[in-house]
Amino acid sequence: MSQQNISADAQPNVKYNQVGKSLTRTDAPGKAAGRTPYAGDYVMPGMLHMRVVRADIASAKLTRLDVTKARALPGVVCILTADDVAGREAATDIPGQTGQKRMDTDQQILVHERVKYYGEPIALIAAESRDVANAALELVEFDLEPIPGVYDPEEAMKPGSPIVQGIDNIVAEHKIRKGDPEKALAEADLVIENTFHTPFQEHAFLEPEVGLAWTDENEVVNIRVSTQVIEHFRAIADAIGVPHNKVRIRGALVGGGFGGKEDVTVEIYLALMAKATGRPVRLEYTREDSFVGHGKRHPFKLTYKTGVTRDGRITGMDVYILADSGAYVFLSPYVLLYGAVAAPGPYKVENLNVYAQAVATNNMFTSAFRGFGGMQACAAYEQQMDEVAKALDMDPIEFRRRNYLKTGEAISTGFVPPSAIWTEECVDKAWAALGEPTVSSDHIKIGQGIAAYQQSYGRLTFLHDTSECWVGVEMDGTVIVRSGVTDIGAGQISALGQIAVEVLGVTLENVVIYNSDSAVTPLAGTTTATRALYMTGNAAKMAAEAVRERLSERAAREFDVQVDQIHMAFNVVSVIDNPDKSMAFVDLVKICASEGIHRSELSMFRAPFSDYLNPETGQGQAHPDYVYGAQAIEVAVDTDTGEVEVLKSIAAHDIGQCINKAAVEGQIEGGTQNGQGYALSEEMLYEEGKLVTPSFSEYLMPTSMDMPKVQTILLESRSGLGPFGSKGIGEPALTPVAPAIANAVANAIGVRIFELPITPERIIKALKEKQAAN
Amino acid sequence: MPVEYELDIPQSLDEALNALASDNGSSVTPLAGGTNLIIDIRSRRERPARVVGLDYVSELRAIDCTSERVTIGSRTTVTDLLDSAEIAKAAPSLVDAARVFAGHMVRNAATVGGNIACGSPAADLVPPLMSLDAEVTLSSKSGSRTVALADYFTGYKQDVRNADELITQVAWDRLPEHSVNTFRKLGRRKGDAITVTGVALTVVVEDGVCQRARIALGSVGPTVFRARQAEALLEGKVLSNELFDAAARKAASESSPIDDVRASAEYRLHTIETLTRRLLTQAWARLA
Amino acid sequence: MSSPKKITLRINGVNETLEAPAHRTLLEALRDLGHVEVKCGCEKGDCGACAVSIDGVAVDSCLTLAWMVEGREITTVSGLGDIENPHPLQKSFSDLGAIQCGYCTPGMIMASKSVIDRNPNPTDDDIRVGLSGNLCRCTGYTKIFEAVQDAASVMRGEGDKQ
Known part of the structure; x- marks a missing residue:
């Protein structure tokens, strides 16, 4: 496909009969009728019910564990502790999926001695009924002796800080360098520096982690489980000490994943218990288990120094990224790499320096979440673009226009995406659809904002997918x-x-x-x-x-x-x-x-195979290709109360080619909800590593009353590497939403809040500070 | 131990009061809509030995409006309030609160009595009822008594109800013609949100003079309470923006909010002031 | 402590009997009886996935005790229609892309039915208010709003607008 021939008005060159239509999905009628069995809907004769005993302190030494009383409770069949897993560990690093050598990042299956995060599993209970399992949960006795922990990645890097991982808590570093960024920044007409903070985020899939395991006539451990990754059977087999062909994952339609069911969740506990008891076992997380039981989105701190000419051309950029990897490594190195690769955004930056670090703390471990580092970067670079435009006294879209990466040009790693780069087309269409702003009134200030993005689709090419x-x-x-x-x-x-x-x-x-x-x-x-x-x-x-x-x-x-x-x-x-x-x-x-x-x-x-990126310069191919698009937002901010209402939300994405139009729109609309929550209301609050918002009444994702009707504009460059020229939309749908909202809020109230989520509280504080400064 | 308790399901008020009197009422809890209590029991915050389910005590589910007085049975649900044309006329603040009360299914189950009895400073029906000068009837086997809602709470999740007593009804005298009664709450999102700050307001004006002012505040103290000093600033006065500023500041100064996962005390004080001022200004505009 | 009690109730038009202790929630009881179309999302009334109707009133079954529904009529999403003969809401949700992972769908459809039962011609705002107790993480609600409006028009006899 010739890149030069791709224009925003490109029409499909063939008429498809099925592809591109909003057909009723094959799985929809069963779901609507309540006929679709999810993993938690399966039962077996003689099935036992499991619960997980969890640590209630984030950093501690397990000094006593006594399951005698719990074992004695009638109906309790088995309790497993670290002693029963014989020092085995579970892999956290994309285990079992590629056959590549793994990093040394294994996790204890049950707490042996050291508790490293709040909620870390200490024991597994299996009982004849849920009621008995619940009762036994309260009868397991343990003492935790607090050990000084570290809950801030910057603190964790300081000499003398408690060590959570390795020798210095630094679990990953990435560098990307091209051109001469120091010289470019020194010679720039203007250098704008800002630091942005992005928060933890919970996936909040509606179906908590759940599974049912049993051992069959061939001594194969079968696990019916809600997972995004059935290939975990290998890691599960390794963890329980059986050959790979003795574990079988039977998935089910999943009640939401978003990356939160990308790591192993309940599988190893189920497999261990099925082996130990010889009976079918079922484990369903409570919502609170789910909140403390799977990895979160990495909080990032991102410092941008952007050098520009007076006429609005980016000459150089320096980016520092610090990610909180929490108590275990999991996918932190990869999330961080995505963030580093994405750091300059969909803009041409010839002189670039990116330095990214992920650091262990005693916070909840962080891992995959829709957007995977790329969206945290976008949250920063798109706010920075607005701040630079403001410093230049230039229209934010005009500033972007002078710097867009164009089709056929190289991204941060020097790689030229093989497909169309339609950032400009998407921005212009989204902004045009937003229209004239609603009129502000006394205490209701209206603001509009835009954000563009670059997000990969397909796995890292060095993983040989x-x-x-x-x-x-x-x-x-x-x-x-x-x-x-x-x-x-x-x-x-x-x-x-x-x-x-x-x-x-x-x-x-x-x-x-x-x-x-x-x-x-x-x-x-x-x-x-x-x-x-x-x-x-x-x-x-x-x-x-x-x-x-x-x-x-x-x-x-x-x-x-x-x-x-x-x-x-x-x-x-x-x-x-x-x-x-x-x-x-x-x-x-x-x-x-x-x-x-x-x-x-x-x-x-x-997928295309590549070698690992150059470790010093980050140059090379990281992903097969990239998706480009934009989100335009209009908000109303109540300057008395700090409340933000999203009035209009318009998404424009070049998805290459729709396969199912309604499904694509649905993904975009859903990503918009996820991004809006990330921007405004979703907040995981930790006190010394302990999550204090472990429910849906405390962790607040947008409801039907909070969401505008999302308008979707689909562009089809037909240039993607997917079937029929498609790209992908799962993660891109979410990526630009939060910065577009942040930019709209800043536009409304004339002051920027550099930390997400933009809560009413932070708005009032910012407005008061602004008033005091004037 | 398992979450176990005895569950009585009385078929009448008498049976319910008898059940509450058993065990000397020591560890008995009435259960209405269950939207708080079931959660509290499951999480062990409440550990009753006996629960008295009120679903079938149908005489407690009633709305009675005369030209003088409004009486609501304690088992009246939030949805019942929303469906009542008479409540819409007689108690606009209650409808304001009912509309943003949790979600639809919870509104179908949660009751007026239960919302009072749970004792939460964030209970959304309480500020409106307090702004209406509502009185609570407490009944037991040995008789009934009436307590002003404003005097009902004695501390955080503490109240004057004896263990063998049941809230049976809430009642108040209807507001006169020239009055405004409103409620506004702030949550961390628009739908299904626990109140960060809530203000209910009643203003009665005759001949240009404020005859009665009621400002009831939610989530800014250990209980819902009336900002009596702020009310006093308004009563007997010809209303003005200056007075509204003063009353709003006073309402904030009467508050004693805490920091929690939803908001800081500082934010709550700020918004109590701004919301009180805004509701007063809007009320005045409607009365003028 | 309380001993289990035998409860008889009607579920989707069929008499069923269960034996449960006092603390058993309707959600647990329904799922134990095989009505696994009723989903467990939070057990705190925060998400609405477990919504069913009791004598025509939509409630969170996680906040309802099984003993309290003795003799009453429970309707779950499977009682509205099936794959071959779907209820208009089931058809609209399915055809208009209002279902993604589908885990919120049974509760969302029950709440939507309650919205339409209360007001056959709901405004967008009525729908928003009526569904605010039903969380969805996949759809952003946009297509759900459209599906409820579409189903309401079908139920008003205005024909299939699709």
């Missing part, structure tokens, strides 16, 4: 798709169906998709990193195309025409130049079946 999918046609013309891909709610599996039927010329109601079983569905990789459509969609398309090719060849013989004359659509096979020559799809399939023509295919799609 692959994905498999199988497509087959049954003898009655129905289609089966098999893939290990997990569906976390965005329509991942329905999209595979839509791709397969487009290629095969049939319709979506004729497809059944089997997914998410580590033993019997071909492994697709993970549903993370905005990769499911890109990776598994391509695999599905390859498999369907292989089947179509064989069917077409047979049809061409039947009609005595060339293969390229065969048209397959809406369950009919016909000849392009002679539509009278046609047959039902099912009849062609029957002919093929009777002749032994292979009607199925297993395909593997391989």
